[in-house]
Amino acid sequence: MARYLLHRFGQALLVVWLAYTLIFLAVQLLPSDPVTIFLTSDSAVDQAAIDTMKAQYGYDQPLLLQYLSQLGALLQGDVGYSLTSGEAVTERIGGAIGSTLALAASALAAAVVIALAVVAAATLAPSPVLRRALANLPPLFSAVPVFWLGLVLLELLSIRLGVLSLFPDGSFLSLAVPVLVLAVHVSAPMAQVLLKSVEQVYRQPFIDVLRAKGASPVWIFCRHALQNAAGPALSILGITVGTLFAGSVITETVFARAGLGSVVLQAVTTQDVPLVQGLVLLTATVFVAVNLLVDLLHPLLDPRILKDARQGSAPALAS
């Protein structure tokens, strides 16, 4: 087990470092340095002013030196300074992440509930027609764009009916509506995968045995089908983090909420490269961390993974 943990942690760190290096190299591919891009974003600027600011931010140093000093600073928790406000990137992101975490975490929880409810209903509904209709809900959820659903709900609830503020006002609805919008979208892949693997489990002979023993459909679903089908859905949960983050950005923009969404939008529109770098690094880290967590949870659901690892082959994730 210790070896497995070490292996996974090492891999995760490697991925984050590679991601960081890739971001650094991507910035070098830009037509000029971040300061020049930032300062020339709206009008002509004196070359001397550009040179001064470049020196202040260290962009006049040789490439390797820039990389090493940035990496060194990163290890001490310093991701640099926003070109727009002069604020530390960590502070800027730190100030906004709370609101996004609240939105994303609530939406994830709501998405799991929606996915479970849809799968349970699509499996247990009495009529085959109803089951088929319910099974088609996840593709529909997936097809509805987050921004469209948000806009329609705001138009209806806020502008037509006047029950919701266009701006976040701390009321229950002003959190619940964005959470629902995001959750609907995020629940779709989970529900699709879960439904598929539940169907597979139902084709296994032991289900027939359970039925023959007189187990109720609800008992079979909850106690046996769901547990055996959970593995693939858990893997999807790891991948969903990306969707969740992208969805948060859109949801925050539509609902005028503070959070990483507006930081991303501002960083990109004002061409604040250090801030963009910090955000990409954060996304990569969160992505890696969540997938690591999912990998670590997997053996609890399916002990065969650890057994495979012990036998020397790469840990096989549920297919």
Next chain:
Amino acid sequence: MLDSARSPRIHAARTSRASRASVRISTLLVMGALTLSACASGPQNAGGTSPAASGEAVDGGTLVYAEVTPINNWQTQAARFYEKSNVLNSVLDRLAYFDPDKGELVPWIASAFSANADSTEFTFTIRPGVTFSDGAPLDAAAVKANLDSFGLGVPAAQIQPNVDFAGYQSSEVIGTDQVLVTLGAPNSNFLRATSSVTAGLVSPATLQKDAAGQSAISSISGSGPFVYESEKPDEEVVLAKREGYAWAPEGAENPGEAHLDKVVIKYLPEVAHRAGAVQSGQVDLVRGLQPVDEAALASSGNQVLAADGVDLTANMAAVRTGSGKLADPAVRQALQAGIDRQTIKDTVLSESYTLAGSVLNHQAPGFVDLSADLAYNPEKARQLLDDAGWTEGSDGIRAKDGEKLEVTVTSSNNSVVIKPAFELIEQQWRQIGVQLNNRAGDNTFLTTAMPDPKVEFFGTRQFIYGGLGPIFEPANNTMTHTSDPDLNALFAAERAAAPGPERDKFLAAEQQALVVDKALSLVLWDEVQVYGAHRNTHIEFTSGTAPIFQGAWKADG
């Protein structure tokens, strides 16, 4: 409220049935099953008769203003964007104020200002009794500290000089209440530059803070009619009226304290909700209304207000000649003649927009009307292109020496109308055998296209407090990426000329050269910011399109 500020053009609900129907149809397409009853209901009084359009000012109340996007850098020199200057305009006072009706600068914090004969020395007399919100006096020493920060930057806080202050050498305090500014080269635009929000005066204590400190609205002290009260980062900023404010610009109808108690600035990035936000009474004022919403908002009894950008260039396609395809001025003239601007106005703009007559706004000092040279004339365009050797190929696109006349435009997505406008231009140029690769509104592309002289067009408008020189003159200017010696000579002559007929002569020559002879700026429409205001809101705007909250009031308090 400045009585000298122009009343914004107000659109009554004169909308024809046909265009209202088209608004409904497009709304239907977007909204699908939603009921549209609310669209047609509501009082049908015209915007012009709203209770706030005339009548007595009402004291008290809170005005909710929705800006387009939140920002986090409130440092003075960086206020070159509407979302910053629109708010800072009410927090920071300036030395002078531009009165577009008179077409000249009037005293503000400087009770008098003058220049020497060759525009290298400027003397400002500072109004007595003005204080910053932190209690510090706004005296000659404070003005000198501010001017130094604009002219020389604040190296300790990584703050760059203000581009409109090029040539600034030094300031010195003379006597008790005067400041003498010395420039290294003549610049008769210098006084105008002091009227810009980017030359807003802050307390000396603010200037001592580091970059982050000077960027945070919570730590900026100005002498303006409103002061910072609170903020929720990225969600709202609350300003409260400055008690005892008594130094509005000369000629202001309200010389003293603001009528409103508070202004709450919120953010509405989603363009589709801006009209609805006003209609449903959730905001009193919103910026960035899209043309398609104007008629519906006016017909609901609310106001559509067009704030003219007198302090800005017209919206234009600035030409870069780096790819060589547009090296011949005749080709550029052909492209201007190939733009049917009236159709653009009729199709994607609205009555709030005025077709440009030059690169300057119609109301700007020194404007000359070049409309006759800018008229749509596809025949002339084809002839010019034929004569320049660009002949039409089998696919309808012209080519010369095997190279197709295929050009690219870049622009930010800041303007709600720029992308559809270039979509129409793409179609119109197709008629004269030119292929336009339309990347307007694509901010990612803009990052690489801005510094690339091979991207033929940059769709934009710019603040010109320092005249046209600062944006077209430097060799690395992002408008044209060309330093044109003829133009530069005109810019220098303009700066050296005394304000008045002599300078206007050079301004006219600049416009003729830039727009017609060299056609380095294909002008489209005058800059305008279209605001939606609730029927009970009384608001006017500066020549830089910023709302004047100090003069604003709400009819029902």
